[in-house]
């Protein structure tokens with residue numbers, strides 16, 4: 001091998017290595033639908049955690065004589081779709097979908113985020129859909145598809161992502177069959193929020209108390225300082241205490257001794273009851289200060 005060839009070879013190895021490293025940063029988009037395995041009852045999963053629940057391509061819901069139409073739609077889920085809705089973090093690209101009753105609907109769900117998202121529909125007839133649910137779920141960036149047959153009645157169905165806080169943070173919509181029923185609340189850009197955000201000057205302060213700051217290094221060292229002082233008092237004070245007790249109880253009978261300790265205990269108990277009721281009152285006063293003033 002000449003020097004020139006060796007140089008070229010080394011350069012090629014470096015180049016390929018760098019590209020492999022860069023490729024790891026960008027997760028590849030995967031369509032999971034062909035990898036799904038059927039677990040029965042319309043429940044399908046693949047090894048990567050892609051899920052379809054409530055898949056139904058041929059069982060007609062009650063009242064449907066036949067499939068009225070075949071329809072397909074693509075739903076995109078991602079952080080970027082939340083940008084049009086202040087205060088949200090996640091959203092679908094659309095918040096409402098409308099179809100005729102008895103439509104056989106194939107949903108292509110594309111998750112554009114690097115986290116897990118769902119397209120989960122509720123309120124379907126339970127004799128066809130386990131827990132009344134149809135549900136697509138995948139960690140992005142990826143695509144997963146599933147099919148269901150919509151019921152015959154005019155009804156509005158809740159659609160959301162059920163991963164903790166994703167719905168509250170905006171990933172919510174509704175699918176309207178026929179004329180639909182009542183609108184779902186808190187759908188970004190569509191319906192009013194159940195609990196509206198209020199950042200105005202008249203907004204009441206939250207009624208919870210701020211939690212205490214986590215133990216810092218200084219408060220921890222103060223604690224261990226207290227521990228050392230306590231130990232010192234215990235160790236050096238003990239002989240002194242023993243001497244005091246010895247002189248006090250030297251000439252006492254057993255009966256005297258019991259009476260004396262009983263008195264001391266009773267007094268101690270009284271004091272601690274007083275202290276606890278004082279403490280309770282103090283905490284109560286503190287708490288009242290944080291409650292909104294009427």
Ligand SMILES: [Cu+2]
Pocket residue numbers: 090116117118161162163166171
């Ligand atoms: Cu989600």
